[in-house]
Amino acid sequence: MIAVQSVSLPRPLALRRLVLTAAAAVAVQGFAIAQGVGEAPPARSGKDVFRQLEEVLPTPNAYRNASGAPGHEYWQQKVDYAIEISLDEDSRRFTGSERITYTNNSPDELRYLWVQLENNLYSPDSHGALVEENSGLAKEGFGTMRAMLARDEFEGGIDVLAVRDGAGAALTHTVVDTMMRVDLPQPLASGARTEFEIDWTFVMNDSREVWARAAAEYFEDDGNWIFEVAHWFPRLAAYTDVNGWQHKQFLGRGEFTLEFGDYQVEITVPADHVVAATGVLQNPDEVLTAQQRQRLAEAERSDAPVLVITPAEADANEQERADGTATWKFAAENVRDFAWASSRKFAWDAMGVDIDGRRVLAMSYFPGEGEPLWSRYSTHAVAHTLEVYSKFAVPYPWPVAISVNGPVGGMEYPMICFNGPRPEEDGTYSARTKYGLISVVIHEVGHNWFPMYINSDERQWTWMDEGLNTFVQYLAEQEWEPDYPSRRGEPRNITGYMSSANQVPIMTNSETLLQFGNNAYAKPATALNVLRETVMGRELFDFAFGEYARRWASKRPQPADLFRTMEDASAVDLDWFWRGWFYTTDHVNLGIVGVEEFTLDPGDPQIAKARDRAEDEARPETLGEQRNAALAKRSDRYPELLDFYNSYDEFAVTYQDEQAYADLIEGLDPWERELIEREMPYFTAVTIANHGGLVMPVILELHLEGGLVQEVRIPAEIWRQNDLRVTKLLMTEARIESIVLDPHEETADVDTSDNHFPQQPVRTRFELFKDKDKQNPMQLERAAEKARAEAAEGAEAVDDGGEGAVGGR
Structure with a gap:
């Protein structure tokens, strides 16, 4: 018999011994081991996490077919x-x-x-x-x-x-x-x-x-x-x-x-107002000066923002009030809404952007209070959004895209959006304000695709516009500059919410969401990022996502159309993913709960007994053995008590051992003999537990002897037999020294403390501080009285000094 020996690694784990016959030795290469010999299979959750979504999704029909595309009678x-x-x-x-x-x-x-x-x-x-709803009044501003x-x-x-x-x-x-x-x-x-x-x-x-x-x-x-x-x-x-x-x-x-429809809109405002709106201005000769029209034409040809109305001109406009009114006329084709902005405070800049062989005008309107932030970043952010979203979805379909600074912090409409961030009154701004402006412009301009053109039902499914848009926003932010501080998209940023009890499934009506930003924006955006990076891969995902955008551009998609299209265009079964991420509140929490190292024993007694001797000698003495060694022994007083077994070497190779091995080798087929004699890889069984309920691909980073690092990426289907616990047998060219589960933090695992083997200490920090003396209300009032008295004395001194100064002239 050829035995496979189970050796425990230095961590208190539940281990198994696996015995294989000579003919079955090659079966070790099958990679997966369900359980050890004689062990009962681990309990299952009872859920079929890979069950298809047919009973959940609407039945395909002539309007929406089974592939996720519009039907022939749409x-x-x-x-x-x-x-x-x-x-x-x-x-x-x-x-x-x-x-x-x-x-x-x-x-x-x-x-x-x-x-x-x-x-x-x-x-x-x-x-x-x-x-x-509100919780009553306590301390209100x-x-x-x-x-x-x-x-x-x-x-x-x-x-x-x-x-x-x-x-x-x-x-x-x-x-x-x-x-x-x-x-x-x-x-x-x-x-x-x-x-x-x-x-x-x-x-x-x-x-x-x-x-x-x-x-x-x-x-x-x-x-x-x-x-x-x-x-x-x-x-x-x-x-x-x-x-x-x-x-x-x-x-x-x-x-x-x-x-969708076509719009002809006439907007009558005070004569000195500047109007930004959905669509194309139809009467520039009536509402713009010749110089403004010339600048606008220059901006369309320019690859950098050109001021059509300068901040200085806008400032002058604020101070002088013109009489009468002016009517601005706009036309827009195939849009689902129309919005506009109007003020005499607006400066206006614009630049042209090449999109699918057309020149699109990216424009911004802002008051002096927005400077110098807005003229530096807004229109560039508009142009950047047009370029990136056109690449990942479909080419931008309209002739203009506008960002307006005003009281609305961030809101979107076809061709125009309202955005709020401004610098301080002295013109300075924080990094948070800078990136807040860039991100909100990208996000709101991005809504031109989701849902203004890919026309989802916002009243029912907020995530279909906000979540998809936040995902592509993340892609656009990462193409802005190195290390862009994106708030949403990275899996590690959603773990707190994913493990929260205060959540509902993504597939919940907008009005009944509990944490609106996390549920409708962050979680679906993160899910799509995980789908792109970990489950499908960028190339396959980008093709399928682009196909969804192409199919439903200027049409009205439903969730099932997205789900079905992503599978149809990729040949990847994603029902488990949609079910787990979108229909449940399960979260990702995988952990390493068992590691076993297996070595193949070829049966050669010379090798086996030498190994056994080395292992015995390497075994540390127990405390009792150490102390008992010094005790006086009866056999020292009576040597005649010693016999054959006191000199017997259990690790010595006997004639019987050699003969048994020779008989074994003689009985093997040539291919079996060759298998025994070849250099074997190292076998390690790693057991992963699913504590959070949401199955995901298993990504393992293996650190081997000699400094080698190997990454193993296992599809989520490894959980198909048991969604609570799986064991993966790994074959490596060197012995595994350590293992990291989810090394790139790409699955939104909410607890990474059990993602290492050997287990690592959880690192945190503490601070030393001195308790501040607390003042009671009386002390606070006395301090206030003292401050008021000192202020009064100071004011009196100033008055006296002023009178003296006047008298001295």
Whole structure:
């Protein structure tokens, strides 16, 4: 018999002895060992973590097929808008009229249309206001109290003045919180279109009092405003093959689900205002000077930002008020929304970017308060985003991309976004502010892809726009400069949340998420990064992700379309990954719980007994053996008690040993004899436990004798038989000295203390400090009285000195 010997390495681990017959010796090379001889298999969790998602995902149909692509009968509605809007700056009141052309591309007959009125959220009696939770009042700041009182009094809803059909006849309409149903005089047949008009007015919120996704910011020093205008007009709700009407009420978090269409928009503002908007300016000759138009043309050709309106010109504009109004006209094709900004404070710079053979204008609008940060970074960040996202998704489809500085910290719309970071009043800024600006511009401009062009349902699935966008944002940040401090994307940055009990699955409706930023932004972005780097590899992932973007550009994807496309374009079964990361709150926590080293015993007694002798001599003496050696022995007094066995060498090779070995060799086939005589690798069995429930690939870094380092990457399917514990048999050219599990911290393992063999001490720090003397309220009051007295004495001395100075002239 040929034995495989089990030798324990220096760590208190549960070990096994494995015995193989000569004919089975080669089976050691099969790599995986489930358990030792005579051992029961470890318990399973009972979960089938590799179960397919067919029963979870919607059934494929003619609209969305099983590959994740749009089906041969895919359809979506089209809504076109012609809008006129005017701003009264002093009252912050907007008054508008729109003509809507609705094309019914669905196979269904529609008796009514649903229109979104998101600004109704800011009415005191809106559902969103009434369901807001708080924990009561404890210690509140003046700003918080001001906002609470203003929110309760602000009549921010849209006042619908009239709804008419194309011929001017009144249409019956019913407002339901943030939605309005418009009843059609006759059903709208499949393939037909209808036109109707809406007149409305509303007052924009002051950013000092009421926070919103659109706001007006007042500057007391110069008496001017910046208006960032969004959700400002009644917009058609989406009618889809998945939901019918998507008219979930707007409660504040779940954003917007809209239809593509073409826009013609006329915006009337004070004559000295500068307007930035979705789309292309149609009347530059009427609203820009000849010099500004010349600069804009130069900017389109330039590879660096060119000032169209300089900060000095914007400063002069702030001080001088022009009379009258001006109308800015914009056109936008195939967009799902329209937003704009207006102020006399705006400086404006722009540069051209080559995208798929076209020249796209990257532009920024900012007040003097944004300098010198904005002219240095904003437009470059816009241009960078256009280049990187076009590479990883699809080429940017529109002619302009704009970043505006104002009261809204970060919000996105087609071709335009609102971003908040500014430097200090003295023009200095922190690294956090610098990178905060670059990152928020990348993020908000990136939303042009997710969801403005790849038109996911934000009202239902926040992660499909925020998570995917945050992932590509991370890729863009890493192409900005070395060691860019990305907040989200790296697996190690999500471990605290992954092990938190205060979470829900990613596949949860926007309004019921517990930790919005972690769940909708960080976790899906990290999941995609793990999928790209660890599960699929960059090349395969990038192809599949790009295929998803290509398939669903200018269309309306659902989660199943992403899941299915990623598998369809890669030939990688990812159901286990989607299930674990997106449908559960399991986390990654793998640990090394057992290591065994195996050596092959060829049966040669000369080798075997020499090895046994060496091991026996290397065995340390026990404390008892050491002390007993000094005891007087009876055999010393009576030597006749010693016999054959007192001189017998158990490690000596006997004739019987040699004859048994010769018989064994003679009975082997040639290939078996050759196998015994070859130089064998080192065999090590490593047992990994899954403590967190989320299976992942196993990455092992092996440090071998002689300084060699070897990395072993094992697919997640190793967990298919048992999702709680697996053992992997490794064959190496040298003996393994140490092992690191997940050496690059690429799996979001929440506890790395058991990722080393031999186990390493957990390193932390402590500080020595001296307790500060605490003052009681009386001491504090006495200190305050003393300070007030000293201040009064100082003021009196200044007054005396002033009188003396005057008298001396």
